[in-house]
Amino acid sequence: MTTIRDVAREAGVSVATVSRIINNKGEASPETIARVEQVIKRLNYKPNLLAKSLSKRTSDLIGLLVPTLNNPFFPELVKEIETAANAEGYNIFLCNSDDQRSKVKYYLDSMVDHYVSGAIINSLHVNADDLAMLEARGIRTITIDRANFEHAYSAVTVDHQLGAWKAANHLICDSGCSNIVFLSGPKDEKSSSDRFAGFRKAVEHAPHPVNTSIVYGDFSMESGYHEIKRYIESGKTFDSIVSSNDAMAIGAIHACNEFHIRMPEQVKIVGYDNISSGSFITPTLTTVDQKKSEIGKIAVQELIRLIQDKNGQSKQYNLEPDLIIRNSSATK
Structure with a gap:
């Protein structure tokens, strides 16, 4: 070389x-x-770009910490953030924590070692001390959605209560569903509890009585499949499913297909995330759009603002999700 x-x-x-x-x-x-x-x-x-970074104590790198690459939502989010960063002359230092605290700690230290100019954080296992550590080392930060704590730094959040309310209200008011299964993510995750709160609000204000059940997955397709399969095998009846993400909704669709349950005629399903594959399955998936592209652009633009103005004040952004109706919940 x-x-x-x-x-x-x-x-x-x-x-x-x-x-x-x-x-x-x-x-x-x-x-x-x-x-x-x-x-x-x-x-x-x-x-040697790394050598230049070492000499300048800075770089054109933006650290991006994500919880997993197994959930299709996150690779799509990474792509949106990378596109936005590249357009501004920055590159992404991608860190996949697999939702493990040990990996989070390793990657936060790696961000410091590589002199990243800023960090975009999406992780349940990052705490306020972690953000303070990065900021103290001149690495400006912005969190996306998953932080389970309040902090004074910049953040982009999505109104998940509103998103889940829109999903449930669509099934209740537009389709007349009255026996709904809520397919939740992990109990201890804020986005799961927020989505369940929005679902519950729609049920409480329904124009007709609605029976509900809740089952817990882990946001993977496999968990959506197994949880709904077990529910069907238990003999319980239902006319609709609100899933906390699209991956579990796709798993639920596979389970229903396995038992020859027709969708949307017998069961209607609404997911959450608007991943690209939702448009290509059968039936196409009704979903709540988190606006990945908008999240990516805001996160990058806000971070660059903070990088360029070391004394810049932090800002919080809250996005309103949209309901996208497709065949899995279509009405005649």
Whole structure:
């Protein structure tokens, strides 16, 4: 691999001169600059970006901590954030914690070691001390949605109570459903409890009596499949499902198909997230759109504002989700 020393030797100049020319610093004659640039091109030399970061104590990297890449929502969110960051001249340092505190700690330390300019955090296992540590080291932060605590730093949240209310209200008022299963995420997760609160509010204000049941998954397709399969095998009847995310809703659809339950004729299903695959399954999935693209743009733009203005005040953004009606809950 070509090094800066190779370039300097071929061009007949010092390493310091090559470094100054690469970084547009210091004086050099036009002839020297042209000769060095020709050698760089001929040798296909690529500057060591990590070394530049170490010398400058900063970089064009934005740390992005996500809880998992198994849930389709998060790879799609990562893509939106990466697109927004690249458009502003930043690259993403992706950190997948697998929802493990040990990995969260490792990646937070790695962000410091790699001199990221800012950090976008989406994790249940990050606490206020973690954010304070990053900020104290000059790494501005913004959390997305999953933080289970209040903090003074920038944040982008989604009104999950409203989203779940829209999902349940659609089934109750538009379709007349009266026996609904709420397929929840983990009990101890704030987004799960927020979505259940919105669901419960819709039920409490329903124009007709509504029977409800709740089963708990872990946001994976497998858990949605197994929980609804067990529910069907128990002999309990239901006419609809509100799922806390699309992955579990897709699993629920597979379970219903396995038992030859027709959708939407016998059971109507609404998911949550608006992942791309929801438009390509049968039936296509009614869902609540969290607005991934908007989340990505806001998170990146807010973080860049904070990076550029070290004394900039934090801001909180709360987005209103939309209901997208497709065939899984269609009415005649």
